[in-house]
Structure formats: C-alpha cells, structure tokens
Amino acid sequence: xxxxxxxDTKEGENRVICTPVEVASIKAAGHEVLxxxxxxxxxxxxxxxxxxxxxxxxxxxxxxWRRCDFLAKVKEIEPHEFDLPRENQMIYCCIHPAGxxxxxxxxxxxxxxxxxxEDSHRxxxxxxxxxxxQGALFGLESMLTINGGKGxxxxxxxxxxxxxxxxxxxxxxxxxxxxxxxxxxxxxTVMDINVGILRQLGKEYQGHINTMFCTQEAIASVLPQMxxxxxxxxxxKQRKDFLITKEMLKTMEPGxxxxxxxxxxxxxxxxSHETHHDNPxxxxxxxxxxxxxxxPGAVAHSTSVSLAAETLPLLxxxxxxxxxxxxxxxxxxxxxxxxxxxYLTHEETSGIQGKPWIRPEDILGIADRKLDPAPPAxxxxxxxxxxx
Numbered sequence: 001x002x003x004x005x006x007x008d009t010k011e012g013e014n015r016v017i018c019t020p021v022e023v024a025s026i027k028a029a030g031h032e033v034l035x036x037x038x039x040x041x042x043x044x045x046x047x048x049x050x051x052x053x054x055x056x057x058x059x060x061x062x063x064x065w066r067r068c069d070f071l072a073k074v075k076e077i078e079p080h081e082f083d084l085p086r087e088n089q090m091i092y093c094c095i096h097p098a099g100x101x102x103x104x105x106x107x108x109x110x111x112x113x114x115x116x117x118e119d120s121h122r123x124x125x126x127x128x129x130x131x132x133x134q135g136a137l138f139g140l141e142s143m144l145t146i147n148g149g150k151g152x153x154x155x156x157x158x159x160x161x162x163x164x165x166x167x168x169x170x171x172x173x174x175x176x177x178x179x180x181x182x183x184x185x186x187x188x189t190v191m192d193i194n195v196g197i198l199r200q201l202g203k204e205y206q207g208h209i210n211t212m213f214c215t216q217e218a219i220a221s222v223l224p225q226m227x228x229x230x231x232x233x234x235x236x237k238q239r240k241d242f243l244i245t246k247e248m249l250k251t252m253e254p255g256x257x258x259x260x261x262x263x264x265x266x267x268x269x270x271x272s273h274e275t276h277h278d279n280p281x282x283x284x285x286x287x288x289x290x291x292x293x294x295x296p297g298a299v300a301h302s303t304s305v306s307l308a309a310e311t312l313p314l315l316x317x318x319x320x321x322x323x324x325x326x327x328x329x330x331x332x333x334x335x336x337x338x339x340x341x342x343y344l345t346h347e348e349t350s351g352i353q354g355k356p357w358i359r360p361e362d363i364l365g366i367a368d369r370k371l372d373p374a375p376p377a378x379x380x381x382x383x384x385x386x387x388x
Contacts, residue, residue, distance in 0.1 A: 001319045002032045004068030005050075006061065006093075007039040010075040012277040012292070014042025014300035015307065017072045017093070022312045024053040031319055034058045034068055043300035065089075070319060074117075074307070075294065082106035085114075088341065090323065092315065094118045094127075097338050097349040098237050098380070099264060104339065104349060111342040113323065119377040120314055120336040124172040126306035130296035131261050132176020132232060138298075139165075139177075139228050139259040140184075142281055142290045149288050150255030152227050155185025162186055164225055168214060168243060168268065169232035170197040173261055177230045182209060189222060216243055223248055228257040235268040236379060237352045243268040246285060254286035263291045324364045331374025334360045343386060351382035358386040 003026055005018045016039050018026070023033050035055045037047055047057045058064050064071065065084040072092040077085070085091060085107060095116035097104045107114045118125060143163070145151035156162030163186045167174045170192035181188050182205060191214035192198055198211040212218050214233075223229070223244075233243065249258070249271060260272040271284040274293045282289050296303040314333060317326040327334040337360040338346040350357035361367040 002067060002069045003319060004064045004071040005035040005039050006064060006071055006073035007036040008074050009078055013075050013294055013297045015074045015297055015304045016040040016043050016045060017074050017308060019045050019304055019308045020049040020053045022308045023050055023055050025312055027054045029316055029320060034064055036061055036064050043304040076100060077103050085110040085112040087111040092117055095338055097346050098352040101353050107339040108342055108344060114339040115336045116338045120332050122332045126310055127296045127303060128172040129176045130299060130303045132173040133180050134299050135259050135261040135295050136177040136180040136230060138290050139230055139257050142257045142288050143228060148283060149257055150253060163227040165228045166222060166226045167230045167232060170201055174232035177232060219243060220248055224251045231260045231262055231269055233268045234262050235264055242270040245270045249285040249287045252287055257288045260291045261295060263293060324366055327360060327364055328366050328369050329372055331372040335374050335377050347382050348378045348380040350384050351380040356384045356386045357382060
C-alpha cells in the first residue's frame with residue numbers, strides 16, 4: 001500500500017501525524033511511504049529525517065492525493081482540499097464530521113473512505129491530555145495583568161492567596177488541566193455529571209480538591225468566587241442551552257479568565273467563539289476568554305510524538321489487514337468510519353445533520369462476525385437508516 005503523510009494547513013497547526021520513527025515502522029511492514037515536503041518541520045522533524053528512513057519527499061499536495069492509497073494528517077480536510085479525495089481512497093484525520101456538513105458533503109461526493117481520528121482512540125487521544133495541560137497554562141498566562149487578567153498568581157504568595165479554579169468536566173481533558181493546576185497550588189473544584197469520576201478524582205487527590213455535580217445552578221452558585229473557569233465538556237451538538245450564559249459572567253470579578261478548551265459551535269459556553277494563536281483572547285462582560293481551537297498545536301513536538309505513537313498500531317492494522325478485517329478486530333476503528341464510498345457511516349453526523357446513514361458493519365458486510373466491541377462515540381442516536 002502507498003501511504004501518505006500530509007502537511008497540515010490549518011491556521012496555527014504545526015503537528016504531524018507520523019514522525020520518522022513511525023514512517024520507519026510502516027516501511028518495515030512492507031509499505032511505501034510518501035511525505036509531503038515540510039509536513040514535520042513545525043514539530044521539529046525536517047524532510048531529511050523522513051528521507052533517511054526511506055520515505056519519498058513529495059513537494060506538491062496534489063501529487064500526494066493523486067498517488068497515495070491511504071493518506072493521514074492531524075486536522076480536518078480544509079475547503080481547498082475538498083476536490084482532492086478520490087473514489088476508494090482512504091483518509092484518516094480529525095474530521096469532526098457532525099460539526100462540518102460541507103466537509104462531509106465533499107467526502108461523500110468523492111466516494112472516498114474517511115475515518116475520523118477523534119473517535120478512534122481506545123484509551124483517549126493524546127491531544128486531549130495535551131489540550132487540558134497546555135490549556136491550563138494558557139489560562140494562567142491569560143490571568144497575567146499584562147494580558148488583561150486580574151493578575152493573581154496560581155499558587156499565591158506569602159500573605160496573598162492563590163487562585164480559585166473551576167474545571168467543568170472530569171474526563172481526560174479535565175484531568176490534564178487538574179494535574180497542572182493542582183501541582184501549581186491552585187484551589188480547584190471539578191464538576192462532572194458522573195459521580196463515579198468525581199469519587200475517583202477525590203480519592204486520587206486525597207480529598208484536596210473540591211468536587212460537585214455539574215448543573216447550571218451549581219455553576220452559578222460558585223462562579224462569583226472563581227478566578228478562572230476551564231471548560232472541558234464536550235457539549236452535545238443538538239443542545240441549544242448553555243452551562244454558562246453571558247449573563248452569568250457578570251457575577252465574576254473583572255479580569256477573571258475563561259478557557260474554553262471544548263469550544264465547539266454550539267458549545268457549553270454562550271460567549272465562546274473560536275480564536276487562533278495569533279490573536280487568542282477577547283473580553284466579554286469583563287471576563288478574559290481564551291478559546292483557541294487547536295491548543296495542542298502550540299506544543300507540536302510533544303503532541304506529535306505522543307499522537308503518532310498511539311496512532312501507528314491503528315494505521316498498521318488497516319494497511320496490513322485491510323479495512324474490513326481492521327474493523328472486525330478493532331471496534332474503535334469501526335465506530336470512526338465516517339464515509340464509505342458515498343455512504344455516510346457515522347451515527348452522530350446523521351443525528352445532527354439529518355443525513356441518512358448505514359452502520360459500518362452493514363456496509364462492510366461483517367455484521368455476522370465476532371466483532372471487537374466499542375462503546376458509541378457520543379450519546380447522539382439516529383434511526384435514519386439507508387436501505388440497501
């Protein structure tokens with residue numbers, strides 16, 4: 001199989017889906033590897049490193065799309081790439097299909113085979129850990145007086161108390177933020193709707209953090225005392241309400257900070273909108289907002305190394321065994337299949353966009369086999385099935 005490592009082109013994105021180490025492993029498995037020129041430059045992996053392990057460096061993106069059987073990158077298929085996928089070609093990247101109908105339409109039109117990376121990680125994406133940890137640090141940077149914040153130091157000084165921080169969501173992103181903020185001395189409260197997670201975190205931190213069940217009313221009760229809020233909740237896209245409204249922000253002190261790591265549109269925070277690293281902050285009702293959509297791109301080397309290492313077994317499973325067999329062996333690949341030769345195979349996207357879909361196991365003809373189980377990627381369900 002001819003595998004291609006694409007250069008990401010999203011604004012502020014410097015990560016790469018495979019480092020030279022993974023390329024060497026793919027080559028050792030008997031596959032040909034093409035790497036787009038400059039694909040790893042932003043994360044510290046020059047073209048020479050890829051060439052040294054046997055990759056062919058290709059200058060033009062169009063040539064990559066024309067020649068490769070299977071392509072991968074970190075972020076979405078951008079509008080300037082919509083006409084490049086071709087029939088039967090496989091693509092792996094963070095499509096975020098439910099929130100990008102135009103991208104999905106382009107993939108369906110091309111009749112390619114698209115796998116959305118964010119749903120494929122059995123043990124959680126390294127990007128989530130990176131987003132939580134680095135997002136906490138960006139929040140502390142936003143708290144600085146020189147950046148419009150109220151100027152509180154996270155752990156306090158002698159005679160000056162540290163920061164009170166509220167983390168919404170105790171999953172991998174929230175746990176990443178918690179680990180950093182707790183280590184630096186912040187007084188942290190974590191909210192979640194899963195009491196088991198709250199109990200687990202309370203035990204892990206030996207009762208030195210506060211935990212609360214997450215509701216809008218609970219948030220409102222503590223918001224006036226908080227210096228910073230870190231939102232790590234993946235908000236269901238069909239919901240039209242919010243965890244924090246613009247009006248609620250008025251109860252916080254001026255110069256407080258809101259870091260919306262999960263800044264989907266729509267998301268859990270009414271006042272949030274996507275920003276980029278070149279202009280990351282804005283102020284609403286006196287609260288400094290940091291809403292960069294690709295926080296892990298700021299630590300591109302570390303996130304690339306971690307993401308590439310975790311992704312390699314998945315890529316090799318597909319390349320060595322074929323897509324059908326890979327979907328039998330790995331339920332997380334199966335649930336990530338988004339488009340298959342003109343058919344939508346992603347349930348959340350069907351539920352959100354109203355497009356008919358077909359289950360991956362049905363379109364692949366593997367429903368009668370013993371399949372590796374995997375939980376649904378989201379709570380969104382759809383019975384808008386395609387009839388074959």
